[in-house]
Amino acid sequence: MVQLKRRLTREAAYKALHGSAQRHAREIAADQPGSKEKLFAPRLLPAYKAACRRKRDFIRETEEAERCLVRLAEALRVIMNDKEFLSLLMSEGFATIPNCVVQRLHDATSEAATAKHAGMSPAGSSAGRQLVSGICPDVLAFLQDCFVKVKIFGLLRHVLPARQMEIARLMVAMERVTFTYAKILIAFTPRPLLAEGFDPTTIANVSEDQLGAMTPELGRLSSEFLRAVERRGSASLELVAASRYFERLMDNSKVVRYLAHNFPDQFEEFHSLSID
Incomplete structure (x- = not known):
């Protein structure tokens, strides 16, 4: 007699999948050979400065794009x-x-438009989620399409889930999903976000004074950078759409003559946008 296979209930299937995920996470999150090698100052400090410089440049470019859109909306209004x-x-x-230009025209003030974008936050929260062998499930999901070295997960276990997610977002946004960059971010993690018993000087050859001075700076820049990342996409798309529209306007002799004669200040703003 052929014995029919029993179909798993939904609860049983979930437990099987969850158990599989735990086994996989235990494997990828375990400390790997070389994960305890220290980063020394000749390598650490230049990498730290380069990361800060890239963040500042990105933030500045985002703010410049937003200021340009604000000036444009004010002139057009x-x-x-x-x-x-x-x-x-x-x-x-x-x-x-x-439509993006029309929306800015309808905003009560240019500051309200900027605040609306700045107040956006990424969907989901790492708080309260059950960890899978020390790794936040949201982090595993967020990095699933990235090439991630196995030992990076061993590093992430040294920080709390909220910081794990922040580090994952920073690595992806900076296009530096690397072991060295992860180690820098772990080393310069604020004390309250470190896992219990972990000392960052075990992975980075820096003094307590250096950590105390550099950690707040990197933390502030990282927060500003992630907020800029959230706004950059929409600001860039708006600027491209507006630029193309005003390029067409500036190619029309009747429009150019009218603006130059009746609205010289606004004409200069539109002209500068069309040639940027």
Whole structure:
């Protein structure tokens, strides 16, 4: 007699999958050979400075794009009250303004628009999630499409789940999912976010004074950088759409003459955007 295989219940299937995930995580999270090798100052400090410099550059570029959009919206808000100019836009085929520009025009203030983007936060939270052999499940999911060296997970066990997720986001955003960069971020983790009993000087050859001075700076830059990452995509898309629209405007002789004669300040703003 052929014995039929019994179908797993949903609960049993979940337990089987969860057990498999735990076994996999135990394997990838275990301390790997070489994970306790220290980073010494000749290698650590230049890498630290380079990471800070890249973050500052990214933040500055994001803020410049946002300031440009703010100036653009303010300039456009002034001339859009001119009925003759609106008629000119319609007659010349420019009545359809990009949605992103229209949205900024409808915002109560330019600061409100910036605050709206700055207040965005990534979906989900690492708090309260059951760890899989010391690794936050959200981190495993976040990094599943990245090539991650096995020993990086051994490092992540030395910090709390919220910091694990922050480090994962920083590595991906910086395009540096590397063991060295992970070790730098672990070494310069604020004390309250370290796992109990872990001493960062065991993986980085830096003094307590250096840690005390450099950790707050990297933490502040990292927070600003991640907020800029959240805003950068939408700001860049808005700027591209606005630039293309105003390039077309600046190629129209009638529009150029009208703006130059009636709105010289706004004309300069639109002209500079079209040639950037």
